[in-house]
């Protein structure tokens with residue numbers, strides 16, 4: 001039976017919960033927002049209206065939100081169509097909340113967890129069949145209001161009707177870009193994005209030793225490759241080294257045994273020192289970069305030179321770098337034999353090959369992977385679009401010359417005698433045939 005969502009109960013009004021509650025209220029839904037205490041719920045509503053950015057465009061939309069607490073108001077979820085859990089990332093805490101809510105929700109309602117790293121199968125293990133059939137992961141990106149991506153993931157027993165209702169509501173009424181992912185560690189965006197970041201720290205170390213500045217490395221990932229201007233170090237400053245450390249530890253536990261990402265789950269020595277010293281990024285006043293406002297109103301930009309003082313690191317004035325002509329075009333850069341070319345090939349090329357080997361493990365097709373990276377990480381092109389820009393045949397020839405195996409999707413392309421992953425508005429499927437693009 002087709003299900004529709006008109007009202008939403010959001011459990012947990014932290015960063016993600018308030019973003020989801022605000023988006024649903026803005027879309028005209030009645031929203032119940034519950035948190036651990038009245039104060040926490042009120043603080044959440046204040047951030048929905050006055051946050052930077054606010055979670056609603058129009059403060060009047062927030063009037064559709066009813067506040068409450070888990071202790072006093074959980075039974076009210078019986079009136080809501082979608083129960084969206086967005087509490088702390090802790091398996092037992094989430095499992096305990098699902099035990100409490102399951103007997104209270106109405107038949108036909110759908111449930112989701114907004115986990116970013118806990119497998120859904122661990123959350124639902126041993127839970128009632130009704131919950132297992134009605135629940136999926138809805139992995140929004142932060143800030144919810146701005147980021148287009150929402151990965152939707154069914155569990156083993158989730159019915160197509162339940163997952164269809166979530167996808168239709170999030171893609172339709174909320175206007176998000178829904179990507180179909182699978183119940184694998186970090187889903188799609190973070191699986192590839194975190195591989196790129198963690199591998200990046202190791203590849204950048206080698207590139208620094210070859211004489212390239214941190215600013216230049218960030219520039220290489222931006223202009224030629226089309227990643228956001230933060231590059232590598234700037235992005236990790238934004239996320240925080242502590243979060244990246246947790247991501248690495250989670251990957252260490254949950255990545256498949258033979259996964260290429262296993263080589264990068266812990267930091268190089270310089271970043272380990274920064275972590276131990278609490279120099280985590282923007283939230284601690286500086287990580288790899290620091291911007292200080294001076295008395296005259298101007299801004300002073302500094303870089304933490306990781307290799308200064310024999311590897312102890314030291315702050316220095318930030319450099320304003322300009323790309324050499326040979327590094328401006330991605331194709332020329334990646335096939336260049338100098339230090340910048342090697343860095344770009346090892347990091348970006350390595351990430352594209354990693355992504356190409358993850359179909360069908362993390363997604364059934366190249367389109368969902370490309371959309372996840374464009375919508376969730378603001379890459380101008382997704383991994384397969386980048387491979388098309390480089391020329392898949394050229395990449396295959398290089399791998400053959402280096403004696404490296406072909407990742408799954410490059411093998412499909414090669415065996416099919418195809419030249420690109422996208423052609424005439426269609427995409428190359430795992431069967432070696434071109435298919436119509438799935439609706440956005």
Ligand SMILES: NC(=O)c1ccc[n+]([C@@H]2O[C@H](COP(=O)([O-])OP(=O)(O)OC[C@H]3O[C@@H](n4cnc5c(N)ncnc54)[C@H](O)[C@@H]3O)[C@@H](O)[C@H]2O)c1
Nearest residue numbers: 012013014015016017036086087088089114115116140142
């Ligand atoms: N922040 C992100 O970028 C991001 C992105 C995607 C997914 N997620 C996931 O979304 C979920 C929420 O993350 P967040 O960033 O909003 O966290 P947050 O710390 O901002 O909010 C956590 C919420 O959980 C509540 N809470 C705390 N302890 C609790 C307990 N013992 N029982 C019940 N509720 C409790 C808090 O009051 C708060 O409402 C997590 O599973 C996280 O992994 C976060």
